[in-house]
Amino acid sequence: MSTPDKASILVIDDEIQIRRLLSSTLVDAGYSVLTAESGALGLKEGAYRRPDAIILDLGLPDLPGIEVLRQLREWSHVPVLILSVFGEEDRKVEALDAGADDYLTKPFGESELLARVRVLLRRPKPTDEVANAVYGNIEVDFLRRLVSVKGTPIKLSGKEYALLMLFSQHRGKVLTHRQILGEIWGADAKPQTHYLHVYVRRLREKLEEDPDEPVHFKTESGIGYRFVG
Amino acid sequence: MAGCRHPHHPVSPPVHTFEVVERKSPPFREYAEVFVVVVAVTMAALFVAPSSHLSFGIVYLIAVVTLSMRVGRGALIFAGIFSALMWDLFVIPPVGSLAITSFEDVLMLGTYVIVAFVIGRSNARIREAERAERVREQRASALLHVARALAEAKTFEQAIDIALRQADQLFNGDSVLLLVTPDGHLRASNGPVDRYNETEKGAGEWAWTHGAKAGRFTPNFPEAAGHYLPLMRAMSVVGVLAVYLPDETAKSLAGFKDLLEGFAAQVAMQIEREQLRVVTEREKLFVESEKLHRTLLDSVAHELRTPLAVLSAATAKLGTQNEANRADLAAEIRTATHRLNRLVANLLNLNRLESGTLKPRLDWCDLRGLINEALRNTADVLKDHPVTVTVPPGMLLIQADPALLEQAITNLLHNAAFHTPAGTPVTIEGGIKGATEPRICISISDKGPGMPPELRDVLFPKFQRGKHALPGGLGLGLSIVHGFVTAQGGEVVSGDNPGGGAAFSIYLPYHKPDTVPEE
Secondary structure (H helix, E strand, O other): OOOOOOOEEEEEOOOHHHHHHHHHHHHHOOOEEEEEOOHHHHHHHHHHHOOOEEEEEOOOOOOOHHHHHHHHHOOOOOOEEEEEEOOOHHHHHHHHHOOOOEEEEEOOOHHHHHHHHHHHHOOOOOHHHOOEEEEOOEEEEOOOOEEEEOOEEEOOOHHHHHHHHHHHHOOOOEEEHHHHHHHHHOOOOOOOHHHHHHHHHHHHHHHOOOOOOOOOEEEEOOOEEEEOO | OOOOOOOOOOOOOOOOOOOOOOOOOOHHHHHHHHHHHHHHHHHHHHHHOOOOOOOHHHHHHHHHHHHHOOOOHHHHHHHHHHHHHHHHHHHOOOOOOOOOOOHHHHHHHHHHHHHHHHHHHHHHHHHHHHHHHHHHHHHHHHHHHHHHHHHHOOOHHHHHHHHHHHHHHHHOOEEEEEEEOOOOOEEEEEOOHHHOOHHHHHHHHHHHHHOOOEEOOOOOOOOOOOEEEEEEEOOEEEEEEEEEOOHHHHOOHHHHHHHHHHHHHHHHHHHHHHHHHHHHHHHHHHHHHHHHHHHHHHHHHHHHHHHHHHHHHHHHHHOOOOHHHHHHHHHHHHHHHHHHHHHHHHHHHHHHHHHOOOOOOOEEEEHHHHHHHHHHHOOOOOOOOOEEEEOOOOOOEEEEOHHHHHHHHHHHHHHHHHOOOOOOOEEEEEEEEOOOOOEEEEEEEEOOOOOOHHHHHHOOOOOOOOOOOOOOOOOHHHHHHHHHHHHOOOEEEEEEOOOOOEEEEEEEEOOOOOOOOOO
């Protein structure tokens, strides 16, 4: 079904209308789409068809979405986008920490969905192969560890630079508080989340035009941060 | 806003004290009294007028009659015989001998003895009747007092407490109330409950299951320490009254029987009244919650119908319209779906609040970030209102549940957008207020019509909606704000915006975060 040049996406959702809508949106955008109406079927499809990305609804009738994700992660690194409804911050964080790559809250718009899918399918490039990157006004020279805004060099502390590196590696994707704290401060000695907020604030003040209305370092309330390049 | 509730201290009325039975002096004291009086009269007769021995019979008679008002029957008989002997021995000649020489003296002594006995006996009878009457009266007044105290008691617990203390006073013992628990066991609920121990259970249970007295003074479990009276109401046993009497009171239980039964009847009535009250209360609550659910269902149905009507009309027209009109229709559909989404979110939130499953997860969050998120949620409804945000420069880290606080701010912004005319400004202010006890304050104020004063106090309860409110509110919004903020240990205050309009402020406890090192 899936031609080699088209990325294939597996949609696991028990609602036929959502499956239909997602299918038509994704097909229109040039993807090939597989669908499954239950967690068990979804796992089977995932194993046989090896899709390039999976869109998984958290509220499935047979298996909890989080359980599908855990079983999937036992043998696959396929990117997973979680669909959830309003007011499930805890479940979203749980799914993200369990290996989901991003989430979308229902109801969502078409452009939002396609942007997430694009980020999901982007092949991560190892940072040492990239010499430099430009995010709006921000320029990063990875080789010489130099950061500048509109050509003006900016001095970043060690932790601030590490944070910026982490964000740029996961550009466009949400990172939970726990993931960031674990990466930057180490998995064992985890300081409180306010450390993270303070460091992100410092990055915003140094790199954003208006630190109160950031365009790059976005807050995902109650979940984490998303770096938009 | 919410009035401070003072802890309630129940003040139980004092126990009415009285003695049921007139205290009798011990017998030996009565005999001693008789002895002293008779000896004194005899001495007087010897010293004062040894010659007129006959007239002294009158003095003896007066002494015996007087004693009859003070002493019991036995002592009185003793008084009659003893005084006759003394009179004969020491006053009637020949002095020092029981022999009587003159017929006149025999006659006098005989008359004296008969008169003394008759007067003494009738006096004693009158006294006994009087005492019985007094006891009856006291018991009646004791029961009356218990009944009145029970009627005046504000709570069931208080009533039972009064009744039991009164019983303790009355019977000079310990009274324990045994009640039937919802799962069908008899349990000591009031009074010195320790008295109803394992060894006593048999008697108590027997009285309960058989509806008859058991324990001490009865053929059933006579070895038990307590006397168990079933509390009967309309064919059912509502509980058991256990009375533990000290030995001296116990001897005269016969006299207490009626009083005890009357008392038990009073307590039984009280329990039945309480049971009826509980049932009525539950029914009332049920009816009320039914009414509330109907109101909710009505308003939800109404709120759902409007966007659904828009959706169905707009989608029907989509196929027939030109490109420009289609864009308008799409905008209408988007607005309607947002409204539906908001309604569902509010209902879910309400359910979380009502079911008690809402557990705030406090974490550090950036106040400005939360406000930005809330503004993003309300961008579509606030597009016709200029919005000003004022927060302290830099970052204000606060401890809150980000999702709940964001929702609360979102709801207040929605209210401001819906209840004010287009073009009027909305202001959001965030900061720390108070020097001694700093609190985070987030206030949202508008320049709309403001709140009618009569609505101020009833603003936060569920489903309340201002009479002048525009449609689209459902009134759930504010109760969710209230619930979410209270769950995080804060409060919501509504007031006037100086210069016109309404203002709502969210207050939350403030904790200063540790300083974060530069590294």
